[in-house]
Amino acid sequence: MLATLEHQLELLARQGCANLLTRTLQGIEKEGLRVRPDGQIAQTPHPQGLGSALTHKYITTDYSEALLEFITPVHESPESALAFLSDLHAFSWQQLGDEQLWCASMPCEIAGEDAIPIADYGSSNVGRLKHVYRQGLKYRYGKMMQTIAGIHYNFSLPEAFWPQWQAICENSDSLQEFRSASYFRLIRNFRRYGWLLLYLFGASPTLSASFMAGRSHQLETLNANTLYLPWATSLRMSDLGYSNKAQASLQICFNHLDSYADSLQQAIHTSHAAYEDIGVKVDGEYRQLNTNVLQIENEYYSDIRPKRVTQSGEKPVHALIKRGVEYIEVRNTDINPLLPLGMDLDQARFLNVFLISCLLGQADDLDEAECRMVAENHSRVVNRGREPGLKLLTPAGEVSREALGYQVLEKVAKTAALLDDAQGTDHYRRSVSLQRAKLEDSVLTPSAQVLKALRESGMGYSEWVLAISSEHRANLEPLIDPAVKQSLLDEAARSLTEQAELEQAEQPPFDQFLADYVAR
DSSP states (O other): HHHHHHHHHHHHHHHTOOOHHTTEEEEEEEOOOEEOOBBOOOOOOOOOOOOTTOOOOOOOEBBTTTTEEEEEESSSSSSHHHHHHHHHHHHHHHHHHOOEESSSOOOOOOOOOOGGOOOOOSEEEEEEEHHHHEEEEEEEEOOOOGGGOEEEEEEEETTTTTHHHHHHHHHHHHHHHHHHHHHHHHHHHHHHHHHHHHHHHHBSEEEEEGGGTTTTOOOOOEEEEEEEOOTTTBGGGTTTTOOHHHHHHHOOSSSHHHHHHHHHHHTTTTTTTTHHOOOOTTTEOOOOOBSSSSGGGSSSSOOOEOOHHHHHOOOOHHHHHHHHEEEEEEEOOOOTTTTTTSHHHHHHHHHHHHHHHHHHHHOOOOOHHHHHHHHHHEEEEEEHHTTTTTTETTTEEEEHHHHHHHHHHHHHHHHHHHHHHHTTOHHHHHHHHOOOOHHHHHGSSSHHHHHHHHHHHOOOHHHHHHHHHHHHHHHHHHGGOOHHHHHHHHHHHHHHHHHHHHHHHHOOOOOHHHHHHHHH
16 A cells, blocks of 8 residues: 555655645534533533524534534634634533533433433424434434444545546546545545554543443443443444444445445335334334434444535435535544543644545455454454554454554655645644654553543542543633624524524425435
């Protein structure tokens, strides 16, 4: 792969196109639970001051009414994306009263599934559709899994890059086909080497004992209310977190857009016996949207997705088929509780240079044997990624975590040098250097740092995260600019008006609306 990447970088430099790689487009989606002052999950409705979770551009909810989700617009630099994310935090804290925003991926102490309120989006058909979908998640996978939070990092390259890169590659496909194929090349290489991101940035080696109540597990006890694995990096991304057995049998193919769309649509249109047993509408109440393996595309839990902004009423997979891939959504990023925003600028820069390296790397498809190898490496790293002597799989046999990691970082460093030279900076070289240090000493990884800080605090998991959350609030809440605050107040008011208009407008019965949606 290194030879392929070096050749691609050389072509870009020779044609004077390296500067286009520095003009990345990025947006950040970050989830976080609202919790009470005692650290329990909040039971209150979505705060009025935050506007409508259905129609607000930047602040919504995910599965639970208590699970906030911040969505930045697309930004032309990671600095501005993180600055906007900081403003969303500060503004939201000012609307939360004595509630707190949980600063970790694994949830607070939760008394049981009955304590987890499902998100409510009002009485419009669109709002009811979102609520019923979440009811389906409850019946299919249970509520507890849906309280996990993470960061989704959306990435793309500017439109100006694609025709020039296509010309350099002497590719004769349509520009849309070329761009989609290039993004799927990125996805294939991300899946090959994404284990490294879990090692470098995984920050959930521990969790509240309440998360596993009533379930068998092999976690160890850190203290009375805290479970952990001593060498884990990201329990969020393990079988304890976002996974389910029904989807384990899905053969979603990430090699090309057509195979991806076909396999995803098959899952969306194939009924599953266990979900047939649940029923769709029982005693006048909807339990799920349908009985298929996936109710909708978003139900598929993947660490990376090809995406395109949808038009009104359009399904995501149809948008991809019609207009191609627009950007990539990276979904394997934990919230680092030690960082005020859950991630920082060095991490964002490294993600950019890593993703560009994946885009320009080897073009080979993933066969079944390599997919199994990818899955095994993922499992080893999330559960025991810092274990001394850990070995990972390659087509040539097992190699040490460090050796394989250095091979990947060598590739990424070549890209970082090109970007820095084009900009006259050392930002990207620095981001790679910081990650190399973590390979040299696992004590520097976020997962190790979290365990160290938790142990030194003498607290249980929930007590410690609540204390750290309060520190972040105290440091960031006063920093919002008055003009930015006013714009977010205006957006909150606008969103409430829009939801009211949706609910007052004439609409068909929900049964008909849902049938039309499923058929479409």
